Amino acid sequence: MALKLSLKPGEKFVVNGAVMVNGDRRATLVLQNKASLLREKDIMQAEEVNTPVKHVYFPIMLMYMDEAGYKDYYEQFVLRMTELLGVIENPAARTLCVAISHDVMNQEYYKALNKCKKLFDYEKERLNYVPGSLPEDTDSN
Structure with a gap:
């Protein structure tokens, strides 16, 4: 089952330990397989x-x-x-x-x-x- 993720401009997220940052526009990301994903708001330092x-x-x-x-x-x-x-x-x-x-x-x-x-x-x-x-x-x- 795919996971559809709508991202705000500049929003950070982590997929399988890799930190990623969305560009300067809203974007939609679809993950087709199982992955460990956390949005910036869920990440605790x-x-x-x-x-x-x-x-x-x-x-x-x-x-x-x-x-x-x-x-x-x-x-x-x-x-x-x-x-x-x-x-x-x-x-x-x-x-x-x-x-x-x-x-x-x-x-x-x-x-x-x-x-x-x-x-x-x-x-x-x-x-x-x-x-x-x-x-x-x-x-x-």
Whole structure:
């Protein structure tokens, strides 16, 4: 089954590890066979990995893009997912984590990445700390 990709001018994407950039006009690219493909918006740089969910997303992305380094990336994924599951109490988020792990075990990395993105909103909501919003932040004097 072919994959049709509509690209914006100057949009970057990665196919099987090769970074490509669209020209100065909109373009359509059709992939006729299976390939590891990520758009620029789905690519995370190492310096962006600064939250628990991003620590899970990043090694999945690397497994998807670099099969040769699978073992190291998988070990990182297992460590970070275990840590994440240790702190998440929300049943829906926990179920999503299990589904992500299932996809990774079945080498369905793109599916796992998409599910992981759903956790970004949950994480943002949970980590959205506003000074003065917690009881220990208020001055009791």
